[in-house]
Amino acid sequence: MSATQAASDNVLIARIAQGDRLAMQVLYGRHHVRVFRFGLRLVRDEQVAEDLISEVFFDVWRQAGKFEGRSAVSTWLLAITRFKALSALRRRKDVELDDEVANAIKDTSDDPEAAMQKKDTGAALRKCLTALSPEHREIVDLVYYHERSVEDVAEIVGIPENTVKTRLFYARKKLAELLKAAGVERGWP
Amino acid sequence: MMATRRKMLGQEPSEMEMLLPFHVAGTLNARDARRVNEALVRDPALAQQYAAIQEEYAETIHLNESLGAPSTRAMQKLFAAIDAEPARKPSVSSNISARIAGFFAGLSTRTLALSASLGALVLLLQAGVIGAVLMKNQSASYQTASLSMNEPTTRALGPEAPPRALVRFAPDARVADITALLDSYQASIVDGAKGGLFRLQFGNKPMMRDEITALMSRLQNEKIVSLAVATP
Secondary structure, three states: OOHHHHHHHHHHHHHHHOOOHHHHHHHHHHHHHHHHHHHHHHHOOHHHHHHHHHHHHHHHHHHHHHOOOOOOHHHHHHHHHHHHHHHHHHHHOOOOHHHHHHHHHHHHOOOHHHHHHHHOHHHHHHHHHHOOOHHHHHHHHHHHHOOOOHHHHHHHHOOOHHHHHHHHHHHHHHHHHHHHHOOOOOOOO | OHHHHHHHHOOOOOHHHHHHHHHHHOOOOHHHHHHHHHHHHHOHHHHHHHHHHHHHHHHHHHHHHOOOOOOHHHHHHHHHHHHHOOOOOOOHHHHHHHHHHHHHHHOOHHHHHHHHHHHHHHHHHHHHHHHHHHHHHOOOOOOOOOOOOOOOOOOOOOOOOOOEEEEEEOOOOOHHHHHHHHHHOOEEEEEEEEOOEEEEEEOOOOOOHHHHHHHHHHHHOOOOEEEEEEEO
């Protein structure tokens, strides 16, 4: 994200704080897809993720006046999305789903499908990325897809900067293990 | 060969290994990016990991992009909720700050740079003029900061500065009342409001102690003043 867009996001937030509906539409247009995808990767349910983005942007509408601009607006949006997604997950109480998916990945190593996966490392990688725990998924997405810095991730997730680095390292290690179980050997770790 | 050695010894990951994903995503600062680049040249195991991370990075983007976009239902729901909210009254102060922010955001980088350079030039000229005036009024002799041969070595017995006081205004005091009070006492606010207290200065001339006491007692009797204490 460019510095110009960040500055312009701040102007939008100032206008939203004044009750400017048009500014809200522009901000929504700019960020709703990324917010939706980040939320969807956490809650794994399109309906829930759609409800989530309405809630996130409604919070922005209400809280814009309190935004202090210490971080980028996009960082703030992701932090709200994460908070809302975790609340939705707690409500659904289906976190055990992650273990089921992880097991499913291990099972596929014996399938004929595994042979295909060996040929297509990319597809295997994408499948294994979906099998990571929510904690690992969010950090991988924030760093790789949302291109957030160590400092930004620390703020969004609410953990120290060093923990951001180590958590991502262990997320990658877990990814390599899942890939190995699916028959893809990358020589690391 | 730090990454290789770490792997053999089963130790914790090195700092460079942990920075690699951020380097691939381009979010490291210049210093760390340079350090990682240097380490990549030195350490083939690190370079191998770097290639694997590039693959992870590309596939994570691929995966997220394949998730599509939300339906218009989300937007409709949001704006229905916004429309149901009571209308907001824009506050004057935030309106001004929004305008200022908008003004600066509207300026191009070149215009901003030019304005900053112009500001710096004005400051430089001002410093030059002040410097010239000082040089004209002073002889070029050595002088310590603590002792001036032209000043008396004894301290004055009476007060040397105009009196000051810490004042707390009543919660229902209006701005017009405060302004009128400041005018009638020839006072000005020199600092505030820390903890609701304003530091006021009265006039430009020093006063004797009994004059200050009388002034404080008069001030304390004002309807819009809840506290007045003389300060040095």
